[in-house]
Amino acid sequence: MDRIIQQTDYDALSCKLAAIAKGYLPAPQFSDPNEIESYKLIHSAYFNTLKTHSRRIYGKINKSISSSFPVMNIGTYLRTVALDSQIETFLQKNDKVQIINLGCGSDLRMFQLLNKYDNLTKYLDLDFKDSIYFKNDILWNTELFRDTLHLERSNETDGELAHSDRYKLISCDLKDTTNTMTILQSLTDSQIPTLVITECLLCYMPQLESQTLINSIISFYRVGEWLSYDPIGGDQPNDRFGLIMQTNLRESRNLEMPTLMTFNSKESYASRWNIISNDIKTNIDIKDMWEIFNSDIEPTEKQRLKKLQFLDEFEELKVMQTHYVLLNAQWEHAL
Amino acid sequence: MSLDIDAVIDLLKQGKHVKEETVYTLCLRSQELLMSEANVTHVDTPVTICGDIHGQLHDLLTLFEKSGGVEKTRYVFLGDFVDRGFYSLESFLLLLCYKLRYPDRITLIRGNHETRQITKVYGFYDEIMRKYGNCNVWRYCCEVFDYLSLGAIINNSIFCVHGGLSPEINTLDEIRAIDRKQEVPHEGAMCDLLWSDPEEVDTWSLSPRGAGFLFGKSEVDKFLSTNNVELIARAHQLVMEGYKEMFDGGLVTVWSAPNYCYRCGNVAAVLRIEDDLQRNYTIFEAVQPQDGGGNAIIPTKKPQMDYFL
Numbered sequence: 001m002d003r004i005i006q007q008t009d010y011d012a013l014s015c016k017l018a019a020i021a022k023g024y025l026p027a028p029q030f031s032d033p034n035e036i037e038s039y040k041l042i043h044s045a046y047f048n049t050l051k052t053h054s055r056r057i058y059g060k061i062n063k064s065i066s067s068s069f070p071v072m073n074i075g076t077y078l079r080t081v082a083l084d085s086q087i088e089t090f091l092q093k094n095d096k097v098q099i100i101n102l103g104c105g106s107d108l109r110m111f112q113l114l115n116k117y118d119n120l121t122k123y124l125d126l127d128f129k130d131s132i133y134f135k136n137d138i139l140w141n142t143e144l145f146r147d148t149l150h151l152e153r154s155n156e157t158d159g160e161l162a163h164s165d166r167y168k169l170i171s172c173d174l175k176d177t178t179n180t181m182t183i184l185q186s187l188t189d190s191q192i193p194t195l196v197i198t199e200c201l202l203c204y205m206p207q208l209e210s211q212t213l214i215n216s217i218i219s220f221y222r223v224g225e226w227l228s229y230d231p232i233g234g235d236q237p238n239d240r241f242g243l244i245m246q247t248n249l250r251e252s253r254n255l256e257m258p259t260l261m262t263f264n265s266k267e268s269y270a271s272r273w274n275i276i277s278n279d280i281k282t283n284i285d286i287k288d289m290w291e292i293f294n295s296d297i298e299p300t301e302k303q304r305l306k307k308l309q310f311l312d313e314f315e316e317l318k319v320m321q322t323h324y325v326l327l328n329a330q331w332e333h334a335l
Numbered sequence: 336m337s338l339d340i341d342a343v344i345d346l347l348k349q350g351k352h353v354k355e356e357t358v359y360t361l362c363l364r365s366q367e368l369l370m371s372e373a374n375v376t377h378v379d380t381p382v383t384i385c386g387d388i389h390g391q392l393h394d395l396l397t398l399f400e401k402s403g404g405v406e407k408t409r410y411v412f413l414g415d416f417v418d419r420g421f422y423s424l425e426s427f428l429l430l431l432c433y434k435l436r437y438p439d440r441i442t443l444i445r446g447n448h449e450t451r452q453i454t455k456v457y458g459f460y461d462e463i464m465r466k467y468g469n470c471n472v473w474r475y476c477c478e479v480f481d482y483l484s485l486g487a488i489i490n491n492s493i494f495c496v497h498g499g500l501s502p503e504i505n506t507l508d509e510i511r512a513i514d515r516k517q518e519v520p521h522e523g524a525m526c527d528l529l530w531s532d533p534e535e536v537d538t539w540s541l542s543p544r545g546a547g548f549l550f551g552k553s554e555v556d557k558f559l560s561t562n563n564v565e566l567i568a569r570a571h572q573l574v575m576e577g578y579k580e581m582f583d584g585g586l587v588t589v590w591s592a593p594n595y596c597y598r599c600g601n602v603a604a605v606l607r608i609e610d611d612l613q614r615n616y617t618i619f620e621a622v623q624p625q626d627g628g629g630n631a632i633i634p635t636k637k638p639q640m641d642y643f644l
Contacts, residue, residue, distance in 0.1 A: 008644035015643065067461055072641050079643060200644055231643070238575070240600030245642060248598060255644075306545040312418070312448065312457060314532075314543055315573035319599050324643060 002173070004255050005204045006128045009105030012200065014061045015076040017047060018068035023308050024077040029301040030085050035112055041144070042111050049142045053134070070309040071317050075289070075324070077305070079229055082292050082326050083199060084109070090225050091117045094193045098122040100184065102174055102213075103201030105131055106138075111148055114166055122188055123167050126180070132171040136161045139169075174201065175209045181216050194224040203230040203257045210259065214272055218280065218331050226273060226329040231257065232288075233264035234323055241323050266325055273329035283330045290321035338364065340436050347429045350392060350422060355472055358428065362475035365431045368438060369482035374511050375494075376442050376487040382409040384495060384606040386570030386578075386589035387446065388430075390420025390458070394593050394603065394621055395429065401619045402605050405433045405440050411487050413570035413589065414446020414497035414529070417476075418457035419596050424466065427476060445483035446497040447529040447546070447571065450519045481516050485528050492612055493566045499586075500550045500558055500567075501527030502539045507562050521546065532572055533586050552582040559585055566614075568606065577604030577618050587614075594621035598642075 019025045026039040051058040087109070091097060096119055101107060104125035114123055125135070139145040140153060140162040151162040161169045168187060172180055188194065196217055202210045218224065233242020242260050249255040263269040270286040287295075297305075311317065338360050346353055353361075383402045388395050402408055416430055417423035434441045447453060454460050454473065463473040487495040488507065503524040504510055513525050520526050530547025533555065534540070540549040555567060567586045574590040581587070593603035607615045 011642075011644040067458075069457065069641065072643075075643055240594075241598070244594065244598055244600050249642065302543070306543065309456060310453065310545050311543070312453065313573055313595075315575075316595065316599060319573070319575075319601075320643075 001256070002128055003130070004253060006130050007253075008200065008204070008255065009127075009131055010057055010061055011064075013106040014064040015068065015072060016080065017043060017061065018065040019073045019076040019080070021065055022068070022070075022073050024073050024305065025080055027077065027081050027301065028304070029298050030081045032116075035116075039112065042108055042148075045142050045144050046106065046108060046138055049138045053137055053141070070311050071313065071320065073309065074293075074305060074311065074317060075320060078289050078293055078297075078321065079199070079324070079326075082289065082296065083197070083227055083229060085296070086227055086326070086328055087113065087195065087197070090193075090195050091120060095119055096121050097193045097195060098124070098188050099195045099197065100124045100126065100188070100217075101197045101199075102126050103198060103204075104135070106135055107199065109197075110167055111145075115148065121166060121192065124170060124184075124187060125168070126170045126172050126174065126183075128173065129171040132161065132169050133159075136169050174213060175205060177209065177212045177216050180213065181220065184217070184220065188221075190220050191222050194221040196224060196226045198226070198228045198230075200230060202228060203260060204255075205258070207259050207262060211272055215275070218273070218275055218282075221331075222333045224331055226327070226331075228327040228329075229324065230263075230269065230327075231260060231324050232266065232269050233261040235265040235268070241319060245323075269325055270327055270329070273327065273331075275331070279334045281332050281334070284327065285329075286325055286327040288322050289324040289326065290318050292326060293317075293321060340432050344429065344432045344436070347392075347425045347432065348396060350425055352466070353424075353428060355467060358424075358472045359475050361428060361431055361435070362479050364435055365479050366482050368435060369443075369479065369484070370516075372482075372484050374485045374513055374515050375507055376444075376484045377491075378409065378411055378442050378487050378489045378495075380490050380608050380610045380612065382411055382489055382608050384489075384568050384589055384608065385410060385412045386591040386604070387415035387573075387595075388412070388420075388426050389415055389448070389592045389595065390417055390423030390426050390462070391592050391595075391621075392420070392422035392425045392429070393623070394591075394619075395426050397593075397619055397622055398591055398603070398605060401617055402607070405437050409440050411442045411489070411495050411568075412444060413495060413568070414444045414483070415448045415570060416443075416446070417459040418448040418454055420458075420592070421462070423454075423459040423462050424472065424476070431479065442487050442495075443483050444487060444495060444497055445480060445485060445515075445519070445529060447519065449480035449483060451477050451480075452518070481518065483515075485513065485515050485525065486510055488564070489568075489608055490612065492564050493568055493608060494558075494562065494564050495568045496528050497569060498527070498529045498547055498571045499531035499533055499569055500548075500554055501531060502548060503527065505558070505561055530571075533569075533581050533588070552585070555582045555585045565612070573599060573601060574604075575599075575601040577602045578606060578616050593619060596641075597621075 026036050104127050110123045150164040153162045266286045270284050416427040501524045527547045534549040536549050536551040579588045589606050591603045
């Protein structure tokens with residue numbers, strides 16, 4: 001099961017590379033003009049090293065890049081820019097901060113964030129062992145990455161992971177909250193404002209484990225913000241999207257989303273961060289991606305997207321994007 | 336080359352491979368037949384209007400089953416036969432076979448997907464490469480696309496089109512004057528007919544799709560009165576309930592691909608127009624495709640359904 005979940009990383013990576021290849025990303029509305037080239041460079045460098053690392057995965061990703069549908073490219077674009085802009089807002093409004101990317105997979109956000117924000121003291125990438133060692137090999141074997149991230153590795157043979165003062169790769173089963181918290185406690189500071197990212201992580205976890213993870217992290221860090229992107233099954237009487245999604249994923253790849261129909265609406269999804277406590281104040285905001293498309297994407301940007309590829313079916317985009325959400329939960333402990 | 340259409344129909348219904356030469360002959364015959372049709376074909380009632388199919392062969396078979404079948408019923412298909420689904424070729428060829436076998440029972444209108452450019456992006460081209468290892472069959476089919484009608488008129492009262500209206504078109508005669516035998520242009524009347532959408536707008540507006548226009552009630556009312564018709568029947572947009580009437584019943588969207596792309600969860604509909612122009616909708620759902628023995632036809636290489644993971 002873990003392996004099947006781990007493989008969804010290649011889907012996410014394919015989608016992102018396809019969105020870059022077709023010009024959806026990076027997005028002018030959300031990017032510094034001088035970051036645009038480096039964004040593309042970083043992703044193509046990663047993909048090139050991946051090729052030498054595994055021809056099989058390279059071939060698989062290459063194939064899905066070439067046949068990606070516009071409705072997927074727009075969805076990937078939306079997910080990426082929506083998360084990016086909230087991450088940057090967090091970085092800009094705080095002094096010293098740390099970021100914890102849970103279930104990071106091949107996400108490469110750390111490059112630009114570490115480069116751009118000196119106040120970002122720690123950036124932690126956590127995932128399954130296979131994912132982390134895969135990512136480690138690619139980062140370490142690419143000169144650009146070693147240099148940009150100032151990676152070190154004193155002893156390669158005993159499986160030590162590449163790291164720097166500010167960046168760490170951590171192999172960890174996130175279902176094991178005790179172990180996860182031990183690692184986080186040893187590497188991060190509970191008093192520094194902390195951003196937690198879960199981009200398609202919680203949907204694969206059993207309900208109890210995901211709730212324990214949320215509770216533990218919120219109780220450990222004094223001030224924090226949680227950004228979570230996931231699918232929701234839908235709660236309308238005639239809405240069959242979630243059930244069909246579960247069946248499709250089960251039949252095509254044996255992938256389970258245990259809480260898709262439990263947290264099937266924005267409200268129920270967000271309820272997990274609603275900690276009832278006199279000592280912790282929380283402030284939760286959640287939108288579905290269709291709302292974000294309509295409210296956060298400027299007309300000029302929509303105009304640009306339209307020119308990239310003909311979108312054949314708007315309603316389909318709506319159906320899909322109303323079943324994905326981005327949550328922003330902020331918390332603060334009473335002093 | 337001789338062509339046993341009934342034998343090809345049998346193959347297609349089972350989702351089986353059809354030889355390249357057979358497709359070639361089929362496409363050539365279809366072109367000859369379609370060439371003689373007008374841009375706006377005349378159709379008599381009773382007739383059943385069908386929306387987008389998108390390569391969902393088993394759902395197309397269900398559609399025929401639920402609506403009487405081509406032996407007994409007259410059909411207008413509003414286009415978008417190909418792309419997205421796993422059986423674009425079989426769906427399109429089945430319709431062509433029926434057209435050749437029962438020419439006055441089937442009218443095929445061109446959709447915005449029946450073009451070279453769109454099929455290269457949305458799956459039909461890839462499907463042909465997967466099934467034949469070369470793109471010849473795709474080319475033969477694209478040649479046929481260029482000859483499909485742009486619209487139909489039922490009993491001089493109901494105008495059928497894939498997308499909608501165009502600011503460049505006031506009368507049916509203006510549609511009749513278009514030189515349709517070409518790849519669909521990126522703009523202009525022919526493009527708009529295949530790409531436009533109805534919307535609650537006051538006047539012609541830009542379409543979020545990047546081609547065609549949005550048009551509102553006033554444009555529809557004007558078109559209906561100018562041309563003395565009472566209904567515009569079109570497809571082109573996914574409707575979760577299968578069909579949707581707008582503008583006091585002056586326009587209807589019919590959608591005939593249930594559980595679109597195997598993931599949207601919608602039902603599908605066809606619209607039967609009686610001799611007195613009464614409208615009767617039939618709703619149907621997606622079913623597993625089955626062979627003659629009641630066993631599910633499983634796609635040999637089932638592409639994965641796309642989700643954000």
